[in-house]
Amino acid sequence: MAKSVVAAGLAKRALVQLSYAIGVAKPLSLFVETYGTEKEGMTAQAITDIVKLEFDCRPGALARDLQLREPKYNKTAAYCHFGRESYVEDGKKFFSWEDPVDLSKYSSMSAGDVETALSSGKEAVLKKWVD
Numbered sequence: 001m002a003k004s005v006v007a008a009g010l011a012k013r014a015l016v017q018l019s020y021a022i023g024v025a026k027p028l029s030l031f032v033e034t035y036g037t038e039k040e041g042m043t044a045q046a047i048t049d050i051v052k053l054e055f056d057c058r059p060g061a062l063a064r065d066l067q068l069r070e071p072k073y074n075k076t077a078a079y080c081h082f083g084r085e086s087y088v089e090d091g092k093k094f095f096s097w098e099d100p101v102d103l104s105k106y107s108s109m110s111a112g113d114v115e116t117a118l119s120s121g122k123e124a125v126l127k128k129w130v131d
Contacts (some may be wrong), residue, residue, distance in 0.1 A: 001051050001101075005032070008103035010047050012037035016059055027057045039107070046111035049118045054101055066096050 002014035011034035019029045032048040040081060056065070063074055070092050086095040 001055055002032075003098075004054075004100040004103050005034075006049055007100040009040055010039055010050065010103060010108045011035075014047070016051065018111070020059070025058050030057075041110040042114075043111045046114040049114050050103060050106050053118060054103060067093055102110070 001016040005011055005014040013035045014035040014037075015031075015035075017029075017031040018027045021028050030048060030051060032044060032051055034044050034047060037090075038044060038047060046096055056062075057109075070093055072092050082098075084095045084098060086098045087092060088094070109117070
């Protein structure tokens with residue numbers, strides 16, 4: 001998520017933290033820190049809203065989106081599993097979490113535009129996140 005925020009030019013640095021509770025399918029909280037490097041016209045809250053709009057962080061959705069149920073753990077467990085290039089081998093995608101999600105449509109928006117987009121997509125966000 002942080003890599004996608006930086007790749008889209010929404011901030012120069014980003015940290016994303018999620019918290020979960022046992023037995024609760026939706027993340028309890030989301031914290032996005034941009035260290036004051038968000039692009040002009042954007043706020044840290046707007047970037048947090050973008051993450052809520054674009055990412056589904058329910059455990060089942062993460063397993064689905066990152067294809068975690070495919071038996072490929074020998075290669076991903078060796079030599080660290082972050083900071084490596086993603087690739088496809090025998091029809092299985094390895095290290096797919098390294099590919100940033102395209103958030104470039106938000107780079108031309110202001111914080112107010114993001115707030116409007118959030119309010120129009122509120123129903124979808126509420127299904128994915130506990131607020």
